[in-house]
Amino acid sequence: MKGKEGNFVSKLLNRSYETDEQAALDLYGTNPNDVRYKMLKHRVKKKFYNNLFLLNYQKLKVKPYVKHEQECYMLLHNANLFLKQYDYKLAELNVKKVIAAAKEYDLINQEIAALEIILFCNSELGSLKDFQKHKQRLDELLRKKAFDREAVSLFQLIKIQLNKSVKSRREYLPQLKNDVKQLERLWRLSRTFDSFNSYYKAYIWYYELIGDFSKIVELTVLSENLVEKGEVLSSRFDANYNKYILVYSHLRALKYDKGLFYAERYLIDFNQNSINWFAYLENYFLLALHSQKYDLAKVLLDKVFNNNYYQRITPVAKERWQLYQAYLSIISGDKQFTKASNPYLISLPEQSKDKQGSNVAILILQFYFFLQKKDLEALIYRIESLKKYIHTHLKDAFSLRSKLFLKLLVLTVTEDFNPELCRKKGQKHYDKLLSTPPPGDAYSEIEIVPYEHLWMSILEILETHNT
Structure with missing residues (x-):
C-alpha cells in the first residue's frame, strides 16, 4: 500500500495509534467522524479481507494440523466454485485432496463437507460404485459427528460454568463429575480427537477442583500411552501441555521425587524463548523447594533471571x-x-x-x-x-x-x-x-x-x- 493507506497501516503495525482520535488527527488533522478518515478505514479493511484469501498458511507459526485445516477450507472453496461451473471432475479432484488431509488430521467437519460434494459429483457423473463407497463413509462419519458434537457442546457448557465465581464452581462440582463421565462415554463412542480433547480437559479441571491430583497424574500417563498406540492423534495432541500438567500434578500430589524426574526429563522440550518455558520452570522450581533441594532451586532461579526473555513475560x-x-x-x-x-x-x-x-x-x-x-x-x-x-x-x-x-x-x-x-x-x-x-x-x-x-x-x- 502507498500514500495515506500505507502510512495508516504502517503506523497501526507499529502501534503508533491507540485510538481513532489519534489516527484521524495525525492523518487528516481532524476527528474520527471525518468522511475522509471513515473512507480510509473502509478501503484498508476491504483490502485486508481480500488479501486473506492469498495468505500462505504454510509460512505461519501454527501447528501443522492448522495449516492443513486452512488448506482444506481453500480446497472446499475451489470445489464449490467448480461445481457452479459444472466442472465435476475438477471439483472431485479438489475434494479428494481434502479427504486425504482430513483423514490424516481427524478433521471430521472438513471430511463431511468434502464427501457431500463428491457424492453430488458421483451422482452427476453416474459413478454408482464410487457413490456407494463414499456414502458408506459419510454415514459412518455422521454417526461419529453426532457424538462428537454432543461432547464438544457439553465441554463448552462446562467451560461456561467454570468461568463463574468460586462459589458457583463449588456448587457445580457434583454435576461436573457426571459430565466428565458423560464426556468419556461420548469419546469412546465417537473416537474423534475433539471428543477426547473435551474429555481430557474437563477431567483435569474436575480433579484439580477437588484436589485429587493423583488422578491427573494417571490421566497424563494414560494420554501418552494412547498417543503411542495411535488411539489419540499425535499430530493434534499437545504433548508439551501434557508434560506441563504431568509435572504440575506431581507437585500438587506431593510426589516430589517423581515430579523432579519428569521435570528434568522434559525441560529440553520447552523453548527457552517462550512464556511456556517460564510456566514450566515455576512447577520445576516449586518441586525443588518442596523437596528441600535448595541448591537445585537456586540453579533454576538463576536460569530464570538470566534468561533474556524474562523481560517479555507479564508483570504478574x-x-x-x-x-x-x-x-x-x-x-x-x-x-x-x-x-x-x-x-x-x-x-x-x-x-x-x-x-x-x-x-x-x-x-x-x-x-x-x-x-x-x-x-x-x-x-x-x-x-x-x-x-x-x-x-x-x-x-x-x-x-x-x-x-x-x-x-x-x-x-x-x-x-x-x-x-x-x-x-x-x-x-x-x-x-x-x-x-x-x-x-x-x-x-x-x-x-x-x-x-x-x-x-x-x-x-x-x-x-x-x-x-
Whole structure:
C-alpha cells in the first residue's frame, strides 16, 4: 500500500495509534467522524479481507494440523466454485485432496463437507460404485459427528460454568463429575480427537477442583500411552501441555521425587524463548523447594533471571518470580534477603475478591522478615492484622491450612518468642496441619514452601534468638 493507506497501516503495525482520535488527527488533522478518515478505514479493511484469501498458511507459526485445516477450507472453496461451473471432475479432484488431509488430521467437519460434494459429483457423473463407497463413509462419519458434537457442546457448557465465581464452581462440582463421565462415554463412542480433547480437559479441571491430583497424574500417563498406540492423534495432541500438567500434578500430589524426574526429563522440550518455558520452570522450581533441594532451586532461579526473555513475560509473572526468590532466600538462610531486595516486604497488594491469590504468602513473608531481623515492634504491630485477616478471609474449609499457619505465627508473638512454649502450645495446630491436605487449586494458592517446613524454620530462628 502507498500514500495515506500505507502510512495508516504502517503506523497501526507499529502501534503508533491507540485510538481513532489519534489516527484521524495525525492523518487528516481532524476527528474520527471525518468522511475522509471513515473512507480510509473502509478501503484498508476491504483490502485486508481480500488479501486473506492469498495468505500462505504454510509460512505461519501454527501447528501443522492448522495449516492443513486452512488448506482444506481453500480446497472446499475451489470445489464449490467448480461445481457452479459444472466442472465435476475438477471439483472431485479438489475434494479428494481434502479427504486425504482430513483423514490424516481427524478433521471430521472438513471430511463431511468434502464427501457431500463428491457424492453430488458421483451422482452427476453416474459413478454408482464410487457413490456407494463414499456414502458408506459419510454415514459412518455422521454417526461419529453426532457424538462428537454432543461432547464438544457439553465441554463448552462446562467451560461456561467454570468461568463463574468460586462459589458457583463449588456448587457445580457434583454435576461436573457426571459430565466428565458423560464426556468419556461420548469419546469412546465417537473416537474423534475433539471428543477426547473435551474429555481430557474437563477431567483435569474436575480433579484439580477437588484436589485429587493423583488422578491427573494417571490421566497424563494414560494420554501418552494412547498417543503411542495411535488411539489419540499425535499430530493434534499437545504433548508439551501434557508434560506441563504431568509435572504440575506431581507437585500438587506431593510426589516430589517423581515430579523432579519428569521435570528434568522434559525441560529440553520447552523453548527457552517462550512464556511456556517460564510456566514450566515455576512447577520445576516449586518441586525443588518442596523437596528441600535448595541448591537445585537456586540453579533454576538463576536460569530464570538470566534468561533474556524474562523481560517479555507479564508483570504478574515477574512478581511471582520475585516472591519465589524471597521465599528461597528465607528458607535457605540467605543473608542477602533485605527489604530493598524485594518489594513484597513493603506493602500487601489489594485483596482479590474471588481468590486469595498470593496474599497469605506475602503476609507470611513479611512476618518472617521481621522475625529474622528481631523487629519485635513490627511483629506486634502485625498481630492484629493477622487476626483480622484470619477472621475475614480464612473462614472456609479450603483455607484451613493457611488459617492454622497464621495462628502459629500469632502464637510466636503471644508467647513472647519463647521457642519451647511456641513448640508446646503450637503442637496441636502443627499436628492438624500435618493431617490437613492442601485443597484443590480453584480454592487456594499453592504453598510456595510447605507450612510444615516454614514452622520448623521459625522455631529454629526463635532458638537462635534465645541463645
